[in-house]
Amino acid sequence: MSLMDFFRRDQKNSAAIAKERLRVLVAHDRLRNNGPDYLPQLQRDILEVIRKYVEIGDDDVVVNLENQGQTSILELNVTLPDQKP
Amino acid sequence: MAKIIVVTSGKGGVGKTTTSAAVASALAMRGFKTAVIDFDVGLRNLDLIMGCERRVVYDFVNVIQQDATLNQALIRDKRLENLYVLPASQTRDKDALDQEGVKRVLDELAETFDYIICDSPAGIEHGAQMALYFADEAIIVTNPEVSSVRDSDRIIGILQSKSRRAREGGTVKEHLLLTRYNPERVERGEMLSVKDVEEILAIPLLGVIPESEAVLKASNQGVPVVHDQESDAGQAYDDAVARYLGEDRPHRFLDKQKKSFLKRVFGG
Numbered sequence: 001m002s003l004m005d006f007f008r009r010d011q012k013n014s015a016a017i018a019k020e021r022l023r024v025l026v027a028h029d030r031l032r033n034n035g036p037d038y039l040p041q042l043q044r045d046i047l048e049v050i051r052k053y054v055e056i057g058d059d060d061v062v063v064n065l066e067n068q069g070q071t072s073i074l075e076l077n078v079t080l081p082d083q084k085p
Numbered sequence: 086m087a088k089i090i091v092v093t094s095g096k097g098g099v100g101k102t103t104t105s106a107a108v109a110s111a112l113a114m115r116g117f118k119t120a121v122i123d124f125d126v127g128l129r130n131l132d133l134i135m136g137c138e139r140r141v142v143y144d145f146v147n148v149i150q151q152d153a154t155l156n157q158a159l160i161r162d163k164r165l166e167n168l169y170v171l172p173a174s175q176t177r178d179k180d181a182l183d184q185e186g187v188k189r190v191l192d193e194l195a196e197t198f199d200y201i202i203c204d205s206p207a208g209i210e211h212g213a214q215m216a217l218y219f220a221d222e223a224i225i226v227t228n229p230e231v232s233s234v235r236d237s238d239r240i241i242g243i244l245q246s247k248s249r250r251a252r253e254g255g256t257v258k259e260h261l262l263l264t265r266y267n268p269e270r271v272e273r274g275e276m277l278s279v280k281d282v283e284e285i286l287a288i289p290l291l292g293v294i295p296e297s298e299a300v301l302k303a304s305n306q307g308v309p310v311v312h313d314q315e316s317d318a319g320q321a322y323d324d325a326v327a328r329y330l331g332e333d334r335p336h337r338f339l340d341k342q343k344k345s346f347l348k349r350v351f352g353g
Contacts (some may be wrong), residue, residue, distance in 0.1 A: 018231050019281045025231075026238045026285055031109035036240050 035065050046074070046076065055079055087195035090202050091257075093218035093244075095236030097207030098171040099228045101302055103206035104322075105136045106309040108224065111326035112309070113168035119201040120159065122171040122190075123207035124216035126181055129173035135162065136307025137170055146174035149186030155193050164312065169198075179212035191219050201260040209243055217230045218249050220313045222258040225290065234285055237261075241288065260291035262325060268341045281337060292325030294318050295338040 031039060043063045050056055056079070064075040092105045097307055102125075126146060132138040137160045142217035143153035155171075162168035171190075174181065174275035194201050205216035217223060223244050228239040244257045251257065263282055272278035273346070299316030303309060311326075313319040317338050324334045 015277050017125050018277055022231055022285050025235060029238060072296055
């Protein structure tokens with residue numbers, strides 16, 4: 001660590017940002033490129049259904065498909081907005 | 086039986102041709118009869134990196150279309166007697182490669198060679214798919230940079246779904262080769278580390294080639310960098326090939342070089 005680095009240290013570590021962006025992106029790419037063809041449509045449909053009840057953004061539904069031997073697990077993660085009292 | 090290794094990356098400019106030339110040379114140095122094929126039809130460059138550009142008479146497309154025999158088109162390396170280069174055509178386009186023709190050439194090479202290195206073009210289109218289709222193993226060349234890592238992941242997906250081995254229910258053995266690595270920048274948090282890239286791509290690490298002046302010097306001279314055994318990059322390629330062949334060699338050039346006191350205080 002040099003003296004110059006010491007003063008630059010408060011800036012956010014850009015490699016960590018790169019890694020985080022890649023982690024999200026690669027998971028998304030893998031699903032789209034290697035997953036079944038119906039997944040994107042499934043994701044859109046689920047989004048529509050939830051939106052009938054709660055307002056959520058496009059990124060708030062994450063669909064993941066994992067293959068474990070003979071079985072495939074469809075994992076669904078929905079982030080709901082903060083509850084207003 | 087020959088082993089077919091594709092050197093691929095998705096993204097361009099990450100070091101595929103440099104790697105193909107270095108790996109093929111290092112295998113030949115160890116006594117294996119090795120052929121290296123340029124699949125980048127239309128933009129041939131392997132001949133330049135190997136320093137045989139003035140000896141190209143016939144090319145890969147000529148052999149595929151049976152305008153020339155394999156022996157007429159293969160160029161023997163001037164430094165290593167058991168190393169041969171099959172150059173790409175400069176005038177045709179990538180669609181000139183058809184699967185049947187590529188298979189015929191690879192089958193004929195496989196009769197007498199130990200290793201066949203396929204230098205893939207960038208992208209994921211026809212040329213890149215032809216280069217990887219018949220591969221037994223793949224060296225994925227990746228820079229520690231977001232677009233390169235993403236493209237590598239994409240090409241890994243294609244290897245796992247569209248290669249011959251994948252179609253026949255098998256797998257292509259994958260090796261990660263991280264190139265243009267700069268330990269100083271990694272330490273400063275400005276560059277993805279080996280560990281970061283390994284975690285994201287989740288394939289076994291074959292080697293790490295440091296960013297090195299020796300690579301440009303080697304391409305200027307048309308001498309594969311592995312011949313420059315004084316250089317860090319040359320040694321790193323030699324280590325990677327030794328590791329590929331089963332030797333246990335520790336990874337070097339992953340840590341920052343020791344700097345003088347003044348440099349440490351003022352940076353640079």
